[in-house]
Amino acid sequence: MRHLVKAVLASILLLVMGIGGVFAYIYWGLDPNQLKPYIAQSAREHAQLEVDIEGDLQWSFYPWLGVQVGQTQVRTLTHTHLPPLASIQQAHMSLSLVDLLQGRVHTQDLRIQGLDLQLVQDAQGATNWPQSSAEKTPQEAAPQSEKEAADTFPELQIQSLDIQDARISYQDAHHHWQLEDVFIDSQEISLQNAFPVSVRLALTSQPAQIQAALSLETQVHLDWAQQIYQLEALHAQIKARAALWENTELALAIALPQVIATPEQVQVQNLQLALAPFTLQGTQIQGEVHTDFNLWLTQERLDLTQLRAQLQSQVQATQLPIQLATQGRFHWGKTPYLELKPLQIQVAPTQVQLAKMPAWPLEANVSTQIQVWPQSQQVEMAHFNLQGELQQLPLVLQALQLEGQYGEQISAGTQGIKLQLGELDLQGQLQLQPQSKLTGAIQLKPVDIRQLAQQLGLVLPDMASPETTLRHLSFNTQIGGTWPQIILNPLQAQLDSTGIKGKAQLQLEQGAYQAALGIGALNLDDYLPAETVSEADASTANMPTETKPQNWSFEALQSLNLDLSTRMRSLQVKGVPLEEIQAKVSAHQGQLQINPLKLTVYGGQIQMQAAIDTQAQPARWQLQHQIQGVETQALLQQMADMQLFRGRLSAQGQYQTQGQNTQSLLANLSGELQAQIQQGALQGMNISRDLCNAVALAQNRQLTRTWSQDTEFERLNARLIFQQGKANNPDFHAQIPGLELTGQGDVDLVAQTLDYQLGARFTNTADQHACKVNPYLERIRWPMRCQGPLSTEASKLCQLDTQGLGAALEQVAVEEAKTRAQEKIDAERARAEERLQEKLREKLGEEVGDQIGDVLKGLFR
Structure with a gap:
């Protein structure tokens, strides 16, 4: 027995020594890099993959079975024209040898550095990953029983998982997205307990031009036996930019208390999404969304339930707190679509404010149905209905149907648009066809603007006739054009008693506007503030002697892009009746031109051209005019409160000036005016009477004739040369019956004064039209002096010298x-x-x- 024990022990010792020797030989004597050809051959035979291990292979055996692989590239054996499937810079894994011999997978650490996984499919359907051509039989495809699954899958435990700087991309003929800078970290991975996972990555997608960054943390529980996979306490942060929302940053915070996934279904309970303030086209949106959803993988269906949202939108100073509730469904596959039916929105009682408008109380409820087909890029909204109150006025916004297409081909259509606010009633329809062609119509029924403004708490400017102004506004038009160009033709509108007809064209991208309008009779004085004589006198009396004029602002004009052609039957401004007005106005890049302006006033015609350069500092002005046969008495009375002349005025002039207010324009005025008044009179004084009285005095006789209060003349000629706000008249000439009046003088436009040196001579017809004089008196030039403010009466302004x-x-x-x-x-x-x-x-x-x-x-x- 003793010899038997010695033999057994010796045999065991020899076996251990033999195994140890084998391991020693493998570890120290066998170079693992010599196995590269065998690994490559096995991959070709079993996976149809070409594996190229460029880096070194390293291993260890006890107590951890460790393998480290250097730079490696994997590509499919077929479709070699496509990029490689995957590549890594370095990978390392170490297993517990003792646990592995006992059927347990206990990994100390698993590290992957520089993974680059590219999934590519060309236009013909070829891929750079291997595809099996044989379909599994139903028996082969049948799932394993729970016991088989539990028995066949070993016990798994990974102490550390670290994936760094990975890149995953997918590209086909229509899509291209990729995940970059992927970092995944996890600890204590097992099948029995939940373990933490953290993920960081960056996403880019074409052609949607989306860029996003994601950070995620959660607890994962894997139940392989029951095939149930759970995520608990998931928290994610997403920051994204896209061309669709003008490359502004969208920041989302996502919280998922629980996600349960099986091979057939994914359930999410109480998904919470928080949207940070997000601005799009001047509108800021923020809020929260809560929902549950069920995802059926085999049916390719997603159902949204208990969808609730609390949103706040802000347009300038307007804030709208919104609550949203809906039931939704999302299908994908060959014909994916999103359905929200019904969608209900409630705007809680709040105060809204637009620009400088007063704050209005608003409360509204919205209901609609929405369907979206992403594959065909179509959207449909049906039965949109908004009911509410704005400033205690009934508010209704309805659209029977809104449908359209987005993406490269944009189209949209609406039927039965209706907007009602109190007595305001706007209705219409609009169609945007795939080639961006617009058709439609809009009609505004007659509305009392003054009453509506009063109901909304708006304070309208003071007007001379509040009883008749802004009491009626209506319009209707046909819409055409090609987006973003909108054509309104024909366009008809009615403002009180003034009718407007014509057409307009709006270039929305350039902000350009073109219009050709015909306008009836308009009394603008009814819309201007009323000014009584006492108020005018009081304002003049209280005005300080020296005040700094307020400069005009040209900001609105500098951004205006306008071409306007108009004809107006009549226009009354400051009591001046203008008739048959024709004007062409253009404004581009701060350059305003009026060329020409034609009108009839006081029995004569005026034609002028004007140009203003608002880009210059100060603004530069140019003016040319021609006047033919205008009655001067009424014109001067209305324009300058002067009663100096009457008669028919014909004149032509050309001027240049610069400035930002009336005073500076007058102070810098330069140019020349040629004027003539025929069959007129100098009002308030009679030069013939004064001279004849002087002659009678010189001849020691008395006159018994009855004289007129005015100096009637056949013709008056004057040439005014303007320079820096002063007008010089070097050749004043007036032909008075029996007299000839000549001279020169100056007019100060800023001070509104004049100073003239005149002289009168009797003609050889003096005894017929003025008074009888001897030949000596006919040769004398009788001196006169006109001096003082322009507003002075003529009898006091001009006297004999x-x-x-x-x-x-x-x-x-x-x-x-x-x-x-x-x-x-x-x-x-x-x-x-x-x-x-x-x-x-x-x-x-x-x-x-x-x-x-x-x-x-x-x-x-």
């Missing part, structure tokens, strides 16, 4: 004395000549005496 008049009268007296003295001398000489001639005739005879007398007369003269 007394100093000049004295000098003129003195000159008349001198001339008349010289004439009388010369007349006496001539008379004495004539008498002396006559006496001499008589004596010569007596002495020499009559014939010789006459001859000698003529010679002597010539010598005397």
Whole structure:
């Protein structure tokens, strides 16, 4: 027995030594890199894969069976034109040798560095991953029983899982998405207990142009026997950008208390999604969404239940707290679609405010049905109905059907659009066809704007006739064009008693507007503030003597892109009746041009051109005009409160100036004006009467004639040269019956004063039209001085120049004395000549005496 024991022990010792020797030989004597060809051959035979291990293989055996693989690449044997399926930079795994011999998988750590997994399918359907051509029989495909599954799957335990810098991508003819910078970390992985998992990755997708970053933490429980997989306490953070929402950042926080998954179904209870403030096209949205959903994998169906949302939207200063409830379903596969039926939205009582509008109380309920087909990129909304109150006014917004297509081909259509707010009633329809062609119509029924504004708490500007203004507004139009160009043709509108017809074109991308409008009669004075005489006087009296003028703002004009052509039957502004108005207005990049502007006013015609460059600092202005036959009395009275002239005015002028207010425009005005007034009068004074009185005084006689209060003239010519706000008139000329008035002077446009030196001469028809004067007075230029504010009455503005008049009268007296003295001398000489001639005739005879007398007369003269 003793020898037998010794033999057994010896045999065991030899066996252990032999096994140890084998392991020693494998570990120290066999290079694992020599196994690369065998690994590659096995992969080709069993998986139809080409495995290329470029890095080194390393291993260890006790107490951990460890394998480390260097840089490796895997590609399919077929379709070699496609990119490799996968590659890694380095992988390491170590197993407990003792547990492995006992049928348990106990891994100390599993590390994968630089995994790059590319799934590619070309247009012909070829893939870079192996596909099995044989279909499994029903017996082969039948799932294992729970006992078989429990018996065949070993006990699993992984102390550490670390995947770093991985990349996973998928690409076919229509989609391309990839996960980059993938990091996965987990500890104490087992099939009996929950274990933590954390994930970080970045997602990009084309052609949707989506970029997203995801971080996720959860507890995972794997029940292989029951084939139930659970995620508990899942928390995720997502930040995404996409071209669809203008590359603004969308931040989501997701919380899932529990996710239960089986091979047939995924159940999520109480999914909580929090949306951080997100701004899209000037609207900010934030809120929370809660829902449960069931995902049937075999049926390719997703059902959403108990969907609730609390959202807040903000448009400038407007905030809308929204609560949303719906039942939903999502199908995918060959014909995926999303269905929300019904969708109910409740806007809780809140205050909304737009721009500088007052805050309005709002409460509303919305119901609708939505269906979306992602594959065909179609959406349909049916029976949209909003019922509520805004500022205690009934609010209704309805659309029987809204359908459309998004993506590369955009189309949309609405039927039965209806908007009601109090008495406001807007109805219409709109169709956007796949080629972006627009068709539709909109109609606004007559509404009392003043009453609606009062109900909404809006304060309208003061108007001269509140009883008749803004009491009726209506319009209707046909819509056409190609998006984003909208054409309104024909366009008809009615504002109170003023009708408007025409067409308009809106270029939404460029913000450009074009319109051609015909407008009836409009009394703009009814819409302007009423100003009484007492108010005007009080405002003038209380105005400080020196005030800094307020500059105009051209911000709105600088951004305006407008081409407008209009015809208006009549327009009254500040009491001036304008008729038959034609105008073409264009505004582009801060350049405003009016070319031409034609109108009829006070029996005459005006045609002008104007240009304003608001980009310059200060703004530059140019103006040209032609005036023909305009009655000056009413025009000056309305425009400048002057009663200086009456008559028919014809003029042409060209001016340049710069400035941001009226005072600076006048101060910088330069240019030239040629003006003529025919068959008119200088009102408030009679120059003929004043001069004739002076003549009568000089001739020591009195006038008994009845005179007019005005100076009537046949023609008045003036040329004004403007320079830095002052007008110089070097050649004033007026033709008055029996008189001629000439002179020169200046007008200060800023100070609103004038200073003229004038002179009047009697003509040879003075005795017919003015008064009878002797030839000496006809040669005298009678001086006049017009000086003072433009608003001064003519009788006080223009007076005879007394100093000049004295000098003129003195000159008349001198001339008349010289004439009388010369007349006496001539008379004495004539008498002396006559006496001499008589004596010569007596002495020499009559014939010789006459001859000698003529010679002597010539010598005397």
